[in-house]
Amino acid sequence: MDSFANYINTLRDVSGLPFYPWLFDILLVFTFTCHILLVNLVLGGSIVLLWGKLSGNPYGGRLSRSLSRVLPISLSWAIVLGVAPLLFIQVIYDPFWYFSSVISAWWTLAFLALIALAFSLFYVYYLRGGYEGQGNPLWVFLALAALSTVAVIIHALSLQAVHPERWSEWVVKGGRVNFSGSGLYAFELPRILHFILASVAIIGIFLMLYARYFRARPDYPSEYLAWVERTGARTAFVFSLLQAGAGIWWFLTLPRTFHFYIHPLFLIGAGFGITLIVVLALAQARPSAYTWPVTILAFLTVFFMSYAREALRMKYLHRAGYSFADYPVHPSWSSTALFLLTFVMGLVILFYVGLVAFRAGRGHKEVGSHGLGKLAVTLSCLWIGIMVVIGLVISFKNGALP
Structure with a gap:
């Protein structure tokens, strides 16, 4: 293991870091939190838009028209905010991210193309009458399929990066090195479900905010906004429970040697998550009274769970003898x-x-x-x-x- 750790550390940038790595790690978590919330909004919004469009419910149809404007804008913000955590990862985890990208190079490039495709498809739906209720839902379905593929790709790339002990197994086949970049080598169903189900929970909370936001507009009937609010609260509650179930499933697959169940960041994140579910249960009777508490709790839950995710990455990479705290620092x-x-x-x-x-x-x-x-x-x-x-x-x- 010592020789492997020397190899990993040798792959780091010889010029070192321009500042202390703890700052990059804090900014990584903060920007990832903002990014993943917007990603959840886009994925969950796509699902709700399709449901509203195809349900035949007039309120659902009106909601789908509103979401046709939300999705392309939210995706553009998600793309912008997604650049930041990726850059921070490349700074403090460069050997792992670059190797993972190289062995799946075609998928890394497809990742970018699929995001651009989804963005374009959302705009096609909007410009072809989506906001007037005339758009073809096929465009949104194709955009959702593209984004789902993107989720699988980034999921695999992230997993490949934290399992350097399996790199040789993935790359060397039959005594020959395969650097075609055509393979994806890692996949964990409970982990990706944990993130996908979160998107529907987050869009539920967004609908609660949507109802509160448009309450000041006279052209938005109170009956419609009350329906949106109830639908959002119910959706957020149900899918928060499902996400928690997927999270427990994922948690049980983690190496026991990590003892992650006693990690302070995990306990804080789990505490906020449980509190959020309890408050969402209370919100079913009067959603409007709980909109802001639910929103604040959701942000804190995602933030601390993102930090727990970062701590889990450190646990995996510690097995390979790597810590970004040991990265040479040459302050600039x-x-x-x-x-x-x-x-x-x-x-x-x-x-x-x-x-x-x-x-x-x-x-x-x-x-x-x-x-x-x-x-x-x-x-x-x-x-x-x-x-x-x-x-x-x-x-x-x-x-x-x-």
Whole structure:
């Protein structure tokens, strides 16, 4: 094992990390939480849209029309926020992620193509009358199929990365090394079910928020919003129970040597999850009274379960003699400061865009916040200027430009 650990650690970037790895790990969990919530919204929203469209229920039909606008926007945000955790993984877990991507290279490329396809299909459905109730549900079904395939691919890539002890078994067949990149080598049904069922639970909570959000609009009948709210609360409760069952199934498949059942992050996440289920049970009688508690509990559950997932990854990789805490660190204060300022700038810009969309949907006459809007534009221009100057200075310094 010592020789294998030396091999794994040798694969790390020889230049080391520009800052201490704990920061990248915290940002990895936070950005993954935001990303997976949006992914759940898209997957669950696709299922609810198809159900509403095909049910024949007039309320379901109206809900499906609303979701036709939500899905492409949510997927675009999910894609943007998905870049961040992937980059953090490549920074602190680079030997594992790169090897997993190489042995399944065709699937890694298909992953990108399928996301673009699903995004396009959602827009085709919307532009061909989805918002007017005339769209062909086949487009959404195909988009859902593409996203389900994406889920299987990223599930397999993530599993392959945490099982380096099986790399030689997967790659070497009959004494010959196979680097065709055409295979997927790992799959755990309870694990992927745990994530897929969560998407329907999350869309249920979204429907509770949807009803509360549009209550201020006179063109949304109270009977319709009450139906959406009840449907959302019931869906969230039922599928939270199913997800918990899949989670227990997955938990039982973990190596006993991990003793993960006593890990603090798992216990915190499980505690929030149980509390969420209890509150959802209470919400069945009066969903409107529990919308915000359910939303907050859902976010905390996903956040701490994401951290527990990260702790589980560390358990797997510790068996291979790897810890990102041992990664050589060569602090680069200027690049780290630029990165953090860029991160904050992105949050300001996204907040402004979200605020405008929120106010517009509620029917506000004044949807913008002029001071915040000017700040967002100023920060963007300032960032572009700083990046151009830094690029020119480095280019002249290294002799890339005369």
